[in-house]
Amino acid sequence: MLEIFRKWYKRYLSEEESVLLLVLLTLSVVLLMTIGDILAPVLAAIVLAYLAQGLSGRLERLGLPTWLGVAVSYLVFVGAFFGFCLAILPLVWRQTLGLVGELPGMLSRGQEILSILPERYPQFLSEAQVRELISLAQSELAGLGPALVTSSLAWIPSILTVMVYLILIPLLVFFFLKDGHQIFAWFGGFLPTERPLLRSIWREMDQQFANYARGKVLEILVIGSVTYFAFAWLGLQYAVLLGVLVGVSVIIPYIGATLVTLPVALVGFFQWGLTAEFYYMLVVYMVIQALDGNVLVPLLFSEAVNLHPVAIILAVLFFGGIWGMWGVFFAIPLATMIKAIINAWPRAGSAVSAVDQ
Incomplete structure (x- = not known):
């Protein structure tokens, strides 16, 4: 047992920077669990x-x-x-x-x-x-x-x-x-001068996080606006409220669209009953969701956030569990960060490939 642990330690924690990265990750999780709301x-x-x-x-x-x-x-x-x-x-x-x-x-x-x-x-x-x-x-x-x-x-x-x-x-x-550059330089003063691992992770995270944040906000604006105008054109009550809900639901992939479908269907049903207007509204809503998942998301993000759906759902559950609403909101960027760390982590001996898809 001790020999297995020694080999694992030698393979993944033999370099000084990898130990520092592990300490930083542990400290970050502790901070999120204790003072995440602050x-x-x-x-x-x-x-x-x-x-x-x-x-x-x-x-x-x-x-x-x-x-x-x-x-x-x-x-x-x-x-x-x-x-x-x-x-x-x-x-x-x-x-x-x-x-x-x-x-x-x-x-x-x-x-x-x-x-x-x-x-x-x-x-x-x-x-x-x-x-x-x-x-x-x-x-x-x-x-x-x-x-x-x-x-x-x-x-x-x-x-x-x-x-x-x-x-x-x-x-x-x-x-x-x-003063963003000065703030990051001040934080960098507490780290070792030679830190190729941290620099590699930061370069990948900086680009991917920026692309994700800008793409996600644009997706919220487009889907929320299109949903509002479509519902208002159909005469559905509470079009602004439902448009905002549908727009915000894209923050949580897969789960958000499922959850917001129920209030949309209920409002339409109690307004029109099982009439043609109700079915028209459902068709329009499903078309918006299909265009979001199959056209808008690939167009906005492309390979910026290359995560498997299972990884995304696990990230939502994990970070939402330790950080509440904010953990759900930041689940994909945090999962992207973990992916970047796994890809850049130094390994002694044979290379270990990370399976992303």
């Missing part, structure tokens, strides 16, 4: 700074001075950030309240539909089972009011936290844009 605005600001840096880089290549490119990209970011927070979010909130107000009516209509099912399909559902389902739904609805009051009171600290984030994130984005 670091969330910093990491969110880093993602947004990558987006703004792409615009400033293009402006510099067009001949603008560095300071002017940074200023223009930051002004564009601030305008988009506060435009979304002050224009889109209040509308989404109002539509959410309207949907919650219509829930009792939707449940009543659902009870009427359930009461008809035993007559049409007695071999699958009996009247006793329907009465049991209705009784269960009524009991859950009765406890919904106190639960909403309790949760709304619990949201007060979260609302204050969001208000603080609205101030902190734009400030952090500005400093990351303006």
Whole structure:
């Protein structure tokens, strides 16, 4: 047993830099599990700074001075950030309240539909089972009011936290844009001067993370906007709310699209019933999802994030488990980082190939 461990150590941890990398990884996981919520605005600001840096880089290549490119990209970011927070979010909130107000009516209509099912399909559902389902739904609805009051009171600290984030994130984005190189140089001062492994990982991560962040935000904007205009054209209620939900769902590949399909189908069903409009809406929604997965994603990302679907799902489950919502959001970049580390990790002896597909 000791001999096996000695060979493993000699193969993977024989170099000084590999031990340093293992320590940094362990420290990073511990920080995410303990103070991940505190670091969330910093990491969110880093993602947004990558987006703004792409615009400033293009402006510099067009001949603008560095300071002017940074200023223009930051002004564009601030305008988009506060435009979304002050224009889109209040509308989404109002539509959410309207949907919650219509829930009792939707449940009543659902009870009427359930009461008809035993007559049409007695071999699958009996009247006793329907009465049991209705009784269960009524009991859950009765406890919904106190639960909403309790949760709304619990949201007060979260609302204050969001208000603080609205101030902190734009400030952090500005400093990351303006002094990003100095900040990274300061962190690099704590590392060994010769660090080829870390430099190799950083070069791959820097490019892939930037491509992923810009592509994902563009995908959210395109899918959310197209969904909103399609639902509004069809006359579906709560088009803004559903458009935002469908757009945000692309953050979680495979799982997000599955989860958001249920509210879209339910809103359409309770508005139109099993009519032609309902089926038209479902077809349009499925076409949007198909175009997203088969056209938009390959066009935006190409080989930037070359991960197997199983690896993506495992990353969502793992990082979501140790870091909550932020872990789900950053799951793919973190999985990409792990892939880059595995590919660059020094190995003594025979090479070990990492299977990515």
